[in-house]
Amino acid sequence: MEPKYPIPTVGALVKGPSGRVLIVKTSKWQGWWGVPGGKVEWGEPLEAALQREFREEVGLELANIRFALLLEGVFDPQFYKPMHFLFVNYFAESPDETVCPNQEILEWAWVTPEEALRYPLNNITRALLGAYTGRGAI
Numbered sequence: 128m129e130p131k132y133p134i135p136t137v138g139a140l141v142k143g144p145s146g147r148v149l150i151v152k153t154s155k156w157q158g159w160w161g162v163p164g165g166k167v168e169w170g171e172p173l174e175a176a177l178q179r180e181f182r183e184e185v186g187l188e189l190a191n192i193r194f195a196l197l198l199e200g201v202f203d204p205q206f207y208k209p210m211h212f213l214f215v216n217y218f219a220e221s222p223d224e225t226v227c228p229n230q231e232i233l234e235w236a237w238v239t240p241e242e243a244l245r246y247p248l249n250n251i252t253r254a255l256l257g258a259y260t261g262r263g264a265i
Contacts, residue, residue, distance in 0.1 A: 129208075129209070129210065132211070133199070133211045133212060133213045134166055134210060134211065134212050134213070135166070135167045135173075135212075135213045135215060136164055136165060136166050136167065136212050136213065136214055136215065137164050137165070137167060137173055137174075137176045137177040137180060137214075137215050137216075137217065138161070138162045138163065138164025138165075138177070138180075138214060138215075138216055138217070138251070138252075138255070139162060139163070139164065139177055139181070139189065139192070139195075139216065139217040139218065139219045140162055140195070140216070140217075140218055140219075140252075140255050140256060140259050141162070141163075141181070141187065141189060141218075141219045141220065141221050142218075142219075142220050142221070143220070143221050143223070143224035143237055144221075144222065144223070144224060145224060145237060146239075147224075147237040147238055147239055148237070148238060148239070148240060148243060148256075148259070149162065149163070149185070149187075149221070149224075149226070149235060149236075149237055150162060150235070150236055150238060150243050150246060150248070150252065151163055151184070151185065151228075151232050151233075151234065151235045151236075152232075152233045152234040152235070153231050153232060153233060154207070154231070154233060155206060155207050155231070156205055156206060156207070156249050157205060157206070157207055158247065159205050159247055159248065159249040159252075160236075160243075160246045160247060160248050160249065160252065161248065161249045161251065161252040162216075162252055162255065163180060163181050163184040163185050163187075163232070164177070164180050164181075164184075164214075165180040165183075165184070167215075173215055174192055174217075177189065177192065177217060177219070178192075181221075183229055184228070184229050184231055184232055185226045185227065185228055185229075185232060185235065186225070186226065186227030186228070187221045187223060187225075187226065188221065188222065188223070189219040189220070189221055190219065190220050190221070190222060191219060191220045192217050192218075192219045193217060193218045193219070194215075194216075194217055195216045195217050195218045195255060195258055195259070196216050196254070196255065196258050197213065197214070197215055197216070198213075198214040198216060198251050198254055198255075199211075199212070199213055199214070200212040200214060200250075200251060203249075203250065203251075205249045205250060206249075214251050216251070216255045216258075218259060224237050240256060240259060240260050243256055244256065
């Protein structure tokens with residue numbers, strides 16, 4: 128049974144040393160590309176959840192974490208099942224671009240923001256990338 132309240136999640140658009148950003152494709156988003164992230168655990172601070180999710184999903188450590196924007200996803204048809212999410216999005220940097228994917232990550236790419244816009248991005252990531260490019264470089 129699904130919860131009857133919004134689920135808080137964290138994610139980040141991360142820039143590597145090359146100046147490119149990381150996007151990933153997961154099965155949960157049905158072929159749409161996005162950014163690594165996931166649910167916040169009970170009692171877990173948001174930035175700690177973000178660090179944990181990046182370690183678990185792609186094996187990266189994050190630095191220079193900055194809040195980017197808050198988005199809501201209510202029964203988004205791009206997601207594999209009906210859910211109500213609160214997406215707490217960040218910008219961050221990684222000192223390394225070596226991705227060690229877990230089973231959730233089907234594909235990944237380090238791309239320029241312009242290249243990322245040519246991928247089939249989920250709506251949340253497209254909005255995050257828009258905020259990123261509107262602000263200039265992170």
